[in-house]
Structures are given as structure tokens and as C-alpha cells.
Amino acid sequence: MSIFSYNGAAVVAMAGKECVAIGSDLRFGVQTQTITCDTPKVFRIHDKLYLGLSGLLTDAQTLHEKLMFRHNLYKLREERDMKPSTFGHMLSNALYERRFGPYFAAPVVAGLEPDGTPFLCGMDTIGAMEKAKDFMITGTSPESLYGMCESMWRPDMEPDELFETVAQCLMSGFDRDALAGWGAVIHVITKDKVISRTLKTRMD
């Protein structure tokens, strides 16, 4: 049993035309037992920056708390929100600091830069960062998620199209995964608002 599949998760983020969408499943389970179906794996840092974390849930939660801590101090000192690219680098640095005793979490960062360009990046558990122009995924069934995203993504999607695409990729991706699913939440981030939708899915 891998420590990365102890809890189970599925996270998908995609870039559209001056918008990004990020979504995750809602299952919280311990190996085969499902405990709740209201645990999103996507966290808001600020209105234009969301963070998705898969892997061991306790590490994902702690990492999120530590990043909020750092972002809050940054906001107080610099009197501005952190840019998504800056956040990505800071997260990479924070993960590498624990190189020999890592956080068992794999993050996906999705947001809009101050000039409106979408920003997506993903990392492994020790902070190796990879930026993407199309989509980023992480979770316990990466092959299913990659397969769906690769076939369904196309450039310059409007927010509503983007939502549909992320929703279909996420749901079809985690339907074949025993450890992820049980509902989904998707946030679509545009210049002036964030629309969050919760999806009813197969509850198995």
C-alpha cells in the first residue's frame, strides 16, 4: 500500500480564455472505508489563486495551513496578494525544505496573474515544478485523468465551456477509481468573479 493512496483524491485544473478552472472530488476515506463525502481537496488562497492538493490528507491539510500562514504574513508585509507564479515558487521552495522527510502531498496551483493571464503549475512531493498552458492533474488515478484531459482539452475555452470540460474529465476520470469520487466541486476563476459549483455524481 502506497502512502499516496491511503486517502485517495482526484484534482483537475484547466486553463481557458482569460479564465482557469480547478476541481476535485469530495471523498474522504481511509483505504477502503469511506468516511465522508464533503471533503474538497481544493483550497482558496485568494480570489485569483486556488491550490489543489492530493496525497495523504493530513499532509495536504497541514501544508495548506502553513501556506495560508505564509501568505497572510506576505499580505501584511507587502500589502498585496501573492501572484500565482510567486506562490508556485514559494510552494516549491517550501516542499524542498523537507527534502528528506517530505510532505506526502502533490499540489496543483491554478490562478490568474495580475494581467489576467491564466497560470497553472503542478509539483511532485519534493517541489519539482512544472508549468502548463493547458491542464494539470494530480490524484490516485492519474492515467484516467490524463487520458480524459488530453482528449477533451482545447485552447481558448470560455468559462462555461471550461466548466463543462473540467467536470466531464474529473467525473469520468474518478469514476474508474475506487478511492476517489463521491461528489465533486469545481471553481471557475475569471477576472471579476469565482463561480463554485458542487456536482452530484455516482456515490460509489
Add this chain to the structure above:
Amino acid sequence: MAESQYSFSLTTFSPSGKLVQIEYALNAVAAGATSLGISAADGVVIATEKKLPSTLVDESTVQKIMTITPSIGVVYSGMGPDFRVLVRRARKTAQTYYQTYKEHIPVAQLVRETAAVMQEFTQTGGVRPFGVSLMMAGYDDNGPQLYQIDPSGSYFAWKASAIGKNMTNAKAFLEKRYSDEVGIEDAVHTALLTLKEGFEGQLSGANIEVGVVGPNRSFKVLTEAEVNDYLQEVE
């Protein structure tokens, strides 16, 4: 007077509420060569007298204006060795910031961190305050900025200011000549004229140093030839 009874120890307040060692550090600054800075609408200029102890000193090896990041430079009045230590610390702070965020440190943040270091040395046992005041100039997302940092660790943003030997006259001169719409070229001329006021002898590219940062966000120390060109325009 009662003050001098408390002047030996940095970490003991005098009855009037002063830390006498910091006052004395400010005296060290006031005895140093004059430095000044002017913040223009599209950039910042800092300048200093390069007063050398003897004509035999190779002045091309003396550097009073140092770059901390590509967009931030600093000049001082006071004790040169103390300045170099602070520059090392500031450069490390700036690099640490860059390593974490892959973004160059904003001027105000660097000023805060450097001032914090200077304050540490006013509240620790076994150390003395830094005998320098710094003039930090930089250009970031908030535009051109000029800050002064004192030995106590207090810092102020200025539109124009001077520190060191001739600071009162220099500041009076700057007050008369400063205007918000001044551009960087005019600011350099004003800086040179201000230095000329208190200078014994003839100003030349070899006995002053000038640093400039403009909208290109690249802090540059002017070469001797460039300074001489500006001086000719000012004559």
C-alpha cells in the same frame, strides 16, 4: 551631566529616555562625507563625496555606492567597514527573497529587513550600533523610491534628503530646488549642484560617485566619464 553616566552601555536608557550610544553613532554619521538622494518622477539618483585620506590612494578601487539587487542601490555616510557588513547582509536578504519567490525584493521590504538588522544591534549585549546612515534607492512596481535608514533602525522615505557632514545646508538647498515634476536628468544636475555647495575644491568624476535608477529598473553607478559629462552640463 547625567547623560554621560549612561553613555557606556548601549542597553541602558539614560534618564531623559535616550540610548546615548545611538546618539554617538549619529555623531559618527554626521562626521562622515556628505551623501544625498533625490527621487524624481521617473527615477532616483544618489550621490556622495569620495573624500580620500591622501592623493596616493587609488580612487578607482574605492566604491561608496553599491548595488544590492539589479534595481536597488545604496550609499552611506559614516564608517565604511560598517557599511560593507550591511551591504553583505542586504544582498543576502535580497537573494533569499529571490530564491523563495523568484521575484526581486520590493524596495520597501529590503529597507524593512535592513533596518531590522540595524535595530538588532541596538538591543543586543556585547555589540555596538552601526556607525552609518544609509540612503537606499530603487525602482519597483510602486515606482521610484528613496529611503534613509539610521543607526537606530528607524527609516523614512524621502523625496530628497542628505546625510553626513554638510546635511543641514544640503537639505535646505534641496528644499528650495525640489519639485515633484522633476525628471531624472534634472535630478542628477540638482544632486551635483547640491554636492558642489559644501565641497572644498573642484568637483570631478574622480572625487564624487553617482548612482542612478530609471524606468528600466536597472541601478547603475555612473562611470567617471559620465559624471564628468554631467558636471560639464552643470558648469
